[in-house]
Amino acid sequence: MKKIKLDKKINNKHIIEFEKNSFLTELYGSHDQNLAKFEVYFNVSISYRGNVLEISGDNESSLMAADKIMELYKELDKGIKTGLNDIDVFLKSERVSRDKFLIKTKNKKIFARSKNQERFIEAINNNDLVFGIGPAGTGKTYLAVAAAVQSLFNNDVSKIILSRPAVEAGERLGFLPGDLKEKIDPYLRPLYDALNDLMPKKILENYMESDVIEIAPLAFMRGRTLENAFIILDEAQNTTNMQMKMFLTRLGRDSKMVILGDTTQIDLPSGNSSGLKEILEILPKTKGIKKINFLPKDIVRHRLVDKIVNAYSRLLKNN
Secondary structure (H helix, E strand, O other): OOOEEEEOOOOEEEEEOOOOOOOOHHHHHHHHHHHHHHHHHHHOOEEOOEEEEEEEHHHHHHHHHHHHHHHHHHHHHHOOOOOOHHHHHHHHHHOOOOOEEEEOOOOOOEEOOOHHHHHHHHHHHOOOOOEEOOOOOOOOOHHHHHHHHHHHHOOOEEEEEEOOOOOOOOOOHHHHOOHHHHHHHHHHHHHHHHHHHHHOOHHHHHHHHOOOEEEEEEHHOOOOOOOEEEEEOHHHHHHHHHHHHHHHHOOOOEEEEEEOOOOOOOOOOOOOOHHHHHHHHHOOOOOEEEEEOOHHHHHOOOOOOHHHHHHHHHHHHHH
16 A cells, blocks of 8 residues: 655645555445544544545644554455444554454454453463453453364364353252253353354354363353363353352363453342452462453444443442
């Protein structure tokens, strides 16, 4: 791509001339919606003719907009697809490396979309016990499952174990109708969804049937030592203190464990304290253990989700 050219004779317009025009429609967005978002975000005016883009406004804002558009162009050139909601995330995100922090599975390549996602992937690669803490929609569960799948495909581990508290109020499975699979599947569905997105259906079915990939409620972990495995506990804020201690002490040789949760979304019955909150308070600062805090700005779901999360956060602070 040619460098950005500044023509001071034309009201400080920043001009970008793109080398490729095969994905300019995706860059500009349907009905130029992406460009409209850039205009509002940076308070600039953008026009184009073919592969030549002109950005007008004060010099600093125009240069920032041009730099961000160049960044998006490079992502599209690498095959990273961008939807309308992704643009909102992209605009407010810090610049991240799309090559260094990369997860590859048989179905797709996954890139970090924020600095904290980048730090999270790096933490998983370099530590045996990782805590990913933050609101829903930040991608922590999906990234953890993707890292587990990559580790399995690379033969770094021989097994993946995914777990959640099956019923927030103490995992009382006996009070629910149906057989065991019918009882636990609704609570574990987000983990199934991530796996289905990350690997071919037939391979996933074979792994599930042979217990290479195991998805089970937290209660089923008791009494086991999990060796040579990638272990994920999701919704960890809904564990009791005893459950969290039990789960953490399952970690065996050559294994990696990732604990995920949101300490603002605890659904335990009144009088029960969260095992996640307790372990975060007493967590030793030692090599091999890492905690990554996700923020509302890391949310990668619909553009309205972070606004909803922030609204509830303000309510909690006021109360």
